[in-house]
Amino acid sequence: QVQLVESGGELVQAGGSLRLSCAASGRTFSRYAMGWFRQAPGKEREFVAAISWGGGRTRYADSVKGRFTISRDNAKNTMYLQMNSLKPEDTAVYYCAAGLDGPADSWTRYDYWGQGTQVTVSS
Numbered sequence: 001q002v003q004l005v006e007s008g009g010e011l012v013q014a015g016g017s018l019r020l021s022c023a024a025s026g027r028t029f030s031r032y033a034m035g036w037f038r039q040a041p042g043k044e045r046e047f048v049a050a051i052s053w054g055g056g057r058t059r060y061a062d063s064v065k066g067r068f069t070i071s072r073d074n075a076k077n078t079m080y081l082q083m084n085s086l087k088p089e090d091t092a093v094y095y096c097a098a099g100l101d102g103p104a105d106s107w108t109r110y111d112y113w114g115q116g117t118q119v120t121v122s123s
Contacts, residue, residue, distance in 0.1 A: 021078055039116075
């Protein structure tokens with residue numbers, strides 16, 4: 001089993017940057033593909049980015065491509081999401097997730113989820 005804890009969310013002005021972290025427990029972190037999803041109030045959960053177990057493959061939602069970068073450090077059991085050029089429409093709760101099959105863009109492919117971290121981008 002994997003337990004995930006997100007951090008790094010905060011209030012930032014449009015055009016600014018944030019780095020989210022997802023810390024995983026357990027010694028099997030490197031076996032899992034990882035993903036970031038987000039959910040804004042009144043909207044469905046949305047795929048943001050995903051990375052393979054070894055970090056060699058990544059995929060992004062079109063809405064964040066070129067602005068966000070996903071990465072992982074298996075030695076530290078941690079995944080990151082570097083977010084640049086933030087826009088008000090990026091405001092959401094961001095969740096990290098782990099799954100054995102990936103990098104996948106469907107939330108149904110993930111087995112473990114964190115509690116989320118709030119990102120708010122002011123205009």
